[in-house]
Amino acid sequence: MAAALPSFEKFNVFSDEQSAGVRWRRWVARFENLLCALDITTDARKKALLLHFCGDEVYNIVESFSEEKKGAGATRQVEGRAVPNEYVTLRDSLTEYFTPKKNTAYEVLRFRKSTQLEGESIDTFHTRLRALASTCEFHNNDQEILTQILQGCHSQRLRRRALRDNFDLDHLLAEARALELSETRAVEIEGSVNALSINKQRRYSQSRGSHHFRSSQSHSQSHKDGHKDGHKDGHKDFKRTHNTASSSKTCFYCGGQFPHKAGCPAKGKTCKLCAKVGHFARVCKSQKVRHVVVEDITVSREVGCETSSDESVFAVKQKTAIHKTPVVHATICDTQIPFIVDTGATVNVLSWSVFGKLRPQATLYNPCPLIYAFGSKTPLPMKGFFMTDITFRQKSVNAKIYITDTEGTGNLLSAETAQALKIIQFAFSTSSPKIIADDFPSLFSDGVGKIKDVKVKLHIDQNIQPVAQQHRRIPFHVRKDVEAELERLERLDIIEQVQGPTPWISPVVVVPKKTGGVRVCIDMREANKAISREKHPMPTMDDLVADLNGSTVFSKLDMRNAYHQLELEENSRYITTFTTHVGLRRYKRLLFGVNAASEIFQNTIAGLLQGIPGTRNLSDDIIIHGRSQQDHDESLRITLQRLEENGARLNKEKCVFSVNELTFFGHKFGEKGVSADPEKVKTITNTSAPENVSEVRSFLGMTQYMSRFIPGYASITEPLRKLTRKETVWKWTKEEQQANNKRSTSSNTR
Structure with missing residues (x-):
């Protein structure tokens, strides 16, 4: 029978942990369709096939379940008799496991922040919004999705039509598909005539000298x-x-x-x-x-003109037309218009003859600023300006276009408009941390950030008897340092004073810092007994190695006081109360020492960065990587923008930007792949032979982390592992020494 089983895709738990619940329900629906097609009706066979097809990752999760959750011996009553129910029980247990505890406010926030991605079709955007809306508990999903599409879509043309005609969701999607289709067809037609357009532009340049505004005519x-x-x-x-x-x-x-x-x-x-x-x-x-002539056209304002700041256009031309003129075909008033992209221009310009083709759809407005050629006292003839949507490859922006009557002038697209239409992209240099810090001042500023719209709830078991532990005396010589640290934490809004009785009290542990001062830690061992962990899946080093495979450029971001950037709910703060010689305090932010802190923080930051390619967070470190410099820079900028918008803070001194090799958790990542950190290898190589069982265990734990780089690691270390077994008497012989020497040699060669 096993040989006759059809192939069926296993469930990948860690491909996208945030959507695991939705993907699992979809996988189960497909699996039950398979059961129906195979005419599998017995409960035992359904359960067996579920465990067979689900894959190793799910199977390992099932192994951690209690017998009750596994469905062992589960039954249900049907017409007064007990019927096996193991399959349904196991299926529901897995569904409960993969479905995260829902925070409606957070889900709504994710929905509201969703915008159409670059290159994403309207149907894909709609499907993504539909999935997000399913967890938001909206009264009318269609209306909320309609509103979000209007807010987050690229096309201003679609948005204006929908607001004008009061579209419902179906009508909006139909109109969006029609606009996408027409744009796609226009691009196809445009490609076939592009070469002809360029040749015409070049011949025109030779006869006129340039399409740009010029301070002198062509000679x-x-x-x-x-x-x-x-x-x-x-x-x-x-x-x-x-x-x-x-x-x-x-x-x-x-x-x-x-x-x-x-x-x-x-x-x-x-x-x-x-x-x-x-x-x-x-x-x-x-x-x-080649001589390049740069001509500056400044804009002078008349009294009563609508704007107060001067505009300028930098027209740049080559006297010998070696390179093709950068011409794009954009749509204005349903008409394809050729534009020259000028990254030095601050205004858009259209010739009078082309504007005549747009009438009566375009309305000309006055007054218009006087535009002077560089070094001239005679203004260029300007007819006025008009406002319109400019569309290029499904991207639209509303812009002001000036009309000139200068003979031989081409149509000019400013840098601002070209960038908004994604025609050009300015390079983002990541070579200097100072440049990056200047671009994101609040992200790299001092102080502790606070992630917006996120409040952490600690799940406290009320059946656990609260423990108010006795105060541990703080040595006199560090009391001033402790007081200063408590004042600093209060000033940063991390802790607050406690007024009135409190059921939970934990003692403090004072740890000296290498740089001076002290660190105040809380002994949360008793309190942790009442805090239920959320058990979100944590990424492993294997996950990171797989993600970074093929990448050549890397950055690492370090979050400043990472856990303290997550605010605790008011009802969760009382369990963090601690005692000091100056009174009781409690935390307003998540703190190190809470048993669920790492998984809560990991899950929150992963959700914050969801959808950004080439980005992966492991606890308070965020890794950005790309197969090319451009891919890396795009991901880095999006990540920094996302973090800044959400109130995070980074430690600039500990961040690493745009490197070809990155050392992280004992591994060295680069364009040649992953290798062992040379410092770790050196430490292992220089470690002296262990002298007791405890040192052997410590040594094996250190080398186990590097085992992927040591061929035959299990065989090499077998004599050493034997020494850790209870029945083995400690005896360091020639065999153990050879294993130790061989291990050192193997580590050093990788």
Whole structure:
């Protein structure tokens, strides 16, 4: 029978721990469909197949269950007789295990923060919102999803239409699909004519000189004539051109000011670069170094103009068109318009002739600021401006576009608009921690952060008798340091004074710091007996190794006073009360020493960072990694933004940014894979031979962590492990010494 079983995908517990409950219910539904198809009806066979198909991860979880939860011997009454119920009992136990204890406020917060991801279709966004809404207990899921789509979608065009026509959810999704389809088809058509558009742009550039605003009109043809027919004829052409553009101030033959008070100094001179007569080498067009002309257009304001700050456009052109002009086709008023992307421009510009094609959909407004060419006192002719949606590949922004009547001017897209449309992306340098800290000032500021909209509830078993432990005397020589530390914690809103009776009291443990002062710790051993753990799955080093496989760039973020960044619920604070020589205090934040602290913190931060690629947190450390510098930088910026928006704080001194090798928990990650930390290897190699059973256990515990890097580790250490068994008499012989030496050699070679 086993050979005839069909293949069925096992349940992957740790692929996304936050959605384990939802994924498990979906897996069970598919599994029960399989049972129906195979006509499996007996309870014992259902349970056996569940354990067979679920996979090792789930099987190990089942092994940790009590016999009652495993369903052993479970029955139910059907028509007065007992019927086996082991399968249903085990299935429900696993469902309960994978379903996290729901915090409705937190689930609603996750839902409200959801926005459409880059490249995500509206249907995928809708499905994701539908899954999030299922745990929020909304009265009307469709209405909430509709509102969230309008708030979080990329398309302003869709948003405006929905608000205008009062769409319901089905109508909104249909309209969004239609817009996506039309945009996709437009991109396909655009790709087929893109080469033709570029060629036309290049021919246009050669005849006009540039598509940008220019402080001087193109004289390329005059320059060619100067080479072919002599300097005299070239200057005639130049003067004719100059008469039509009085703003021109530079002679294209000598590079000096034009018009000349006397004759042009380049007349009759031979160029030292091309050996032709009529111009100087500094303006020669055959130079190997390409000259780039940067022209600055400033905007002057008239009285009564609607804005108060000056705008400027930097038009940059190459005198020899070696590279293709950066042209994109964006949609305005349902019309495809070619734009030149200018990363130096602060305003969008459209030619008057193109604007005429958009009427009557576009309305022109005045007054319009006067735009001057650099070095000119004559303003360029401007017709006005209009507001419109600019769409590029399913991304829309509302922007102001100025209309110019200057002949030969192309359509210009500003840096701000191009960045909003995801056409360009400015590089994010991670080489300097100072630069990163400057970009996120509050994230790296002093003090202790507090994660927004999160309050930790400690599950306290009321059946446990509270224990008020006696006060432990604090030595006189450290009392001032303790008082200073308590004042600091109160000032940072981490602890508070206790007024009135309290059932739980724990003693303090004072630990000196290497840097001076003391650390006040709480002995929570008695209190922990009443705190039920949530038992969220914790990631292992194997999980991290799998995640980082193939990555070449790494960063590590260290959260400052990590546990203290999570606030405790009011009803959970009383169990943290502790006694000092200056009175009772209790914690307002999560503290180290609570048995459930690590898993609560891990689960909360994992939920906060959910959806960010290349990001994994292990306790208070957050690892960011990428297969390329760009992938890493994108993930890093998103992670830092997410943390800052949610009120977190990082310790800049302990953070590591953009490195090719990262040492973490005794492992060294790099582009060549994972290897052992050389410092750990050195420690193991230099460790002297153990002298008793306790030292052997300690030694094996240290080397076990590095066992993945030691071939044949189990065989090598077998003589040492024998010494730890109860029935073995301690005896350090040649065999044990050889095992110890071989282990050291194996460690040192990895």
